Amino acid sequence: xxxxxxxxxxxxxxxxxxxxxxxxxxxxxxxxxxxxxxxxxxxxxxxxxxxxxxxxxxxxxxxxxxxxxxxxxxxxxxxxxxxxxxxxxxxxxxxxxxxxxxxxxxxxxxxxxxxxxxxxxxxxxxxxxxxxxxxxxxxxxxxxxxxxxxxxxxxxxxxxxxxxxxxxxxxxxxxxxxxxxxxxxxxxxxxxxxxxxxxxxxxxxxxxxxxxxxxxxxxxxxxxxxxxxxxxxxxxxxxxxxxxxxxxxxxxxxxxxxxxxxxxxxxxxxxxxxxxxxxxxxxxxxxxxxxxxxxxxxxxxxxxxxxxxxxxxxxxxxxxxxxxxxxxxxxxxxxxxxxxxxxx
Amino acid sequence: xxxxxxxxxxxxxxxxxxxxxxxxxxxxxxxxxxxxxxxxxxxxxxxxxxxxxxxxxxxxxxxxxxxxxxxxxxxxxxxxxxxxxxxxxxxxxxxxxxxxxxxxxxxxxxxxxxxxxxxxxxxxxxxxxxxxxxxxxxxxxxxxxxxxxxxxxxxxxxxxxxxxxxxxxxxxxxxxxxxxxxxxxxxxxxxxxxxxxxxxxxxxxxxxxxxxxxxxxxxxxxxxxxxxxxxxxxxxxxxxxxxxxxxxxxxxxxxxxxxxxxxxxxxxxxxxxxxxxxxxxxxxxxxxxxxxxxxxxxxxxxxxxxxxxxxxxxxxxxxxxxxxxxxxxxxxxxxxxxxxxxxxxxxxxxxxxxxxxxxxxxxxxxxx
Numbered sequence: 001x002x003x004x005x006x007x008x009x010x011x012x013x014x015x016x017x018x019x020x021x022x023x024x025x026x027x028x029x030x031x032x033x034x035x036x037x038x039x040x041x042x043x044x045x046x047x048x049x050x051x052x053x054x055x056x057x058x059x060x061x062x063x064x065x066x067x068x069x070x071x072x073x074x075x076x077x078x079x080x081x082x083x084x085x086x087x088x089x090x091x092x093x094x095x096x097x098x099x100x101x102x103x104x105x106x107x108x109x110x111x112x113x114x115x116x117x118x119x120x121x122x123x124x125x126x127x128x129x130x131x132x133x134x135x136x137x138x139x140x141x142x143x144x145x146x147x148x149x150x151x152x153x154x155x156x157x158x159x160x161x162x163x164x165x166x167x168x169x170x171x172x173x174x175x176x177x178x179x180x181x182x183x184x185x186x187x188x189x190x191x192x193x194x195x196x197x198x199x200x201x202x203x204x205x206x207x208x209x210x211x212x213x214x215x216x217x218x219x220x221x222x223x224x225x226x227x228x229x230x231x232x233x234x235x236x237x238x239x240x241x242x243x244x245x246x247x248x249x250x251x252x253x254x255x256x257x258x259x260x261x262x263x264x265x266x267x268x269x270x271x272x273x274x275x276x277x278x279x280x281x282x283x284x285x286x287x288x289x290x291x292x293x294x295x296x297x298x299x300x301x302x303x304x305x306x307x308x309x310x311x312x313x314x315x316x317x318x319x320x321x322x323x324x325x326x327x328x329x330x331x332x333x334x335x336x337x338x339x340x341x342x343x344x
Numbered sequence: 345x346x347x348x349x350x351x352x353x354x355x356x357x358x359x360x361x362x363x364x365x366x367x368x369x370x371x372x373x374x375x376x377x378x379x380x381x382x383x384x385x386x387x388x389x390x391x392x393x394x395x396x397x398x399x400x401x402x403x404x405x406x407x408x409x410x411x412x413x414x415x416x417x418x419x420x421x422x423x424x425x426x427x428x429x430x431x432x433x434x435x436x437x438x439x440x441x442x443x444x445x446x447x448x449x450x451x452x453x454x455x456x457x458x459x460x461x462x463x464x465x466x467x468x469x470x471x472x473x474x475x476x477x478x479x480x481x482x483x484x485x486x487x488x489x490x491x492x493x494x495x496x497x498x499x500x501x502x503x504x505x506x507x508x509x510x511x512x513x514x515x516x517x518x519x520x521x522x523x524x525x526x527x528x529x530x531x532x533x534x535x536x537x538x539x540x541x542x543x544x545x546x547x548x549x550x551x552x553x554x555x556x557x558x559x560x561x562x563x564x565x566x567x568x569x570x571x572x573x574x575x576x577x578x579x580x581x582x583x584x585x586x587x588x589x590x591x592x593x594x595x596x597x598x599x600x601x602x603x604x605x606x607x608x609x610x611x612x613x614x615x616x617x618x619x620x621x622x623x624x625x626x627x628x629x630x631x632x633x634x635x636x637x638x639x640x641x642x643x644x645x646x647x648x649x650x651x652x653x654x655x656x657x658x659x660x661x662x663x664x665x666x667x668x669x670x671x672x673x674x675x676x677x678x679x680x681x682x683x684x685x686x687x688x689x690x691x692x693x694x695x696x697x698x699x700x701x702x703x704x705x706x707x708x709x710x711x712x
Contacts, residue, residue, distance in 0.1 A: 055616055057612060057615055057616060087621075090618075091618045091619070091620055092618065093618070094615075094618030095617050096618065099617075100616045102612070102613065104609065107608070107609040107610065108609045108610055108612070108613045109613065110610040110628055110632070111610070111632070111706070111707075111708055112631055112706055112707060112708075113628075121614075121619060122617050125617070125618060125623065126618060169707045171708050182613065185613070186617075
């Protein structure tokens with residue numbers, strides 16, 4: 001079956017001066033229809049860049065990206081090649097087929113426009129997505145029609161007193177409300193795929209749960225697929241069915257969320273899981289992975305994780321392991337099998 | 345909201361009061377005999393006569409009584425008689441204001457428009473040739489003082505290639521024709537139109553565009569075309585000098601703020617919504633990028649009437665800057681007092697207006 005998003009061998013390079021920094025090095029990601037997939041990894045592993053690349057939103061001048069394949073299947077079943085799609089073509093795909101919400105709701109809303117105006121824009125510039133539904137041809141929306149749709153959309157995402165909120169500016173709203181507005185804008189045209197780039201990172205814990213619930217509810221209602229980008233394993237467990245673990249611009253492990261969280265295959269995944277403190281752990285120090293994520297221009301030779309890996313051996317430092325499939329349906333980028341490692 | 349307006353208004357009135365007070369005491373501290381301007385023609389040794397003049401003009405009263413009388417005169421716009429011009433100060437001052445405006449208003453309008461165009465063009469092309477040229481150029485132009493540029497421009501464009509006059513505002517012997525009634529009629533019509541548009545279409549933008557345009561049209565109607573051309577011909581050199589400096593600095597301001605805003609997160613949101621690039625540029629980037637420009641223009645509005653002392657001196661331009669210089673040099677303190685007071689009132693008023701209008705463009709300021 002044709003997946004909604006099908007990425008094969010995506011590479012993203014950033015030009016800095018005369019050199020190139022490799023942010024993403026050959027990533028394969030698929031998201032099926034109605035499926036919820038997570039990309040998990042530390043800051044700087046390339047997960048956000050991957051999300052932006054799917055939207056073709058990386059700054060044009062200094063980002064270069066190539067892929068063997070990067071396709072998006074739209075609602076009418078048409079398969080678009082995102083790589084060759086023109087900027088004009090992308091304008092129609094964004095919001096209508098593929099939408100994105102971001103990390104910090106307070107900086108991602110325009111401070112000098114009311115949230116209502118910002119919401120209206122989505123409808124005003126994508127009239128086809130809302131007026132074509134009942135079989136009629138698309139027509140331009142009047143401001144009043146856009147406002148009516150906006151208020152309806154505000155209600156859908158659970159914004160209390162939408163009439164009042166419509167007239168307010170972002171700085172007059174709380175973080176949770178702002179994230180709801182961003183979600184309202186992203187899901188206004190009922191896109192095929194929603195990319196959520198750490199949508200709960202800047203929110204406090206109770207609001208986090210509400211926002212995750214909202215995303216799940218919206219997904220159930222419209223059957224849209226979700227690509228959740230996060231560093232939070234709790235979020236992964238709460239919303240995702242399948243999960244990619246990313247490290248230094250490469251996928252290091254892939255499989256169903258439950259399998260990965262309960263029986264990690266890759267030492268990096270295991271280390272990530274070990275760092276999550278439990279409520280009844282009585283420890284002196286939180287577990288941590290030694291050192292930092294290497295800068296993209298100073299990745300170690302061989303396996304990128306070798307300098308931080310507890311199980312590193314000679315071969316790890318000399319050659320990058322391939323993505324193997326030791327168990328059907330699960331992939332890992334490590335020279336060793338789980339049993340060999342965990343027994344050490 | 346009302347509280348915000350009230351606070352701003354009260355602090356403006358308070359500052360104004362302090363300035364008026366200082367303006368009263370300063371000459372009394374600077375001069376041995378503050379009655380000097382009233383002695384016109386009275387010899388040094390005519391002590392009795394001088395004493396009489398002092399008595400008649402209230403200089404022998406206690407300071408506090410004088411201060412009260414001074415405040416009273418201010419409210420009736422009676423600033424006394426100018427020592428050098430032998431005319432009421434109010435009249436002398438207001439005959440100079442239009443001349444300053446010719447230079448300052450024209451140069452400001454031109455350089456803001458040019459600044460926005462260049463700044464926006466370059467701001468979209470960061471680190472490309474146009475950007476490097478602007479940056480390099482601005483380093484040079486900010487280092488050039490305007491009086492030096494004025495002298496060089498006189499040398500080049502008035503002597504080596506004699507195409508522009510270098511002194512005065514009109515050809516000697518000519519005076520400016522001015523029809524007051526057509527001016528008032530046209531200007532009032534435009535003001536009425538602006539207010540009507542504001543009420544009908546509910547867009548304040550008409551107030552800021554139609555009224556200045558009306559002033560311009562009214563001036564063109566009121567002044568004979570030959571005189572307009574003569575004035576513009578004489579204004580060419582000072583205009584070139586002033587515009588040259590300020591349009592580069594406005595360009596730089598717009599360029600910097602365009603670049604800062606382009607990398608803001610909300611621009612990414614706008615693009616992720618699938619908005620066409622022109623909408624992202626005009627509705628999102630521009631609206632935010634012009635905020636610093638509004639502050640800057642608002643601040644310099646008060647300088648419009650004041651003119652530029654240096655430029656007016658060099659080009660013998662009969663504006664307010666020159667007048668202030670003359671008044672100071674000749675100890676005509678009633679005139680300089682009135683000019684300084686006018687500057688102070690204008691500065692306070694325009695800062696107040698900028699403060700009050702700014703929140704229309706940036707709703708966040710009311711929190712501060």
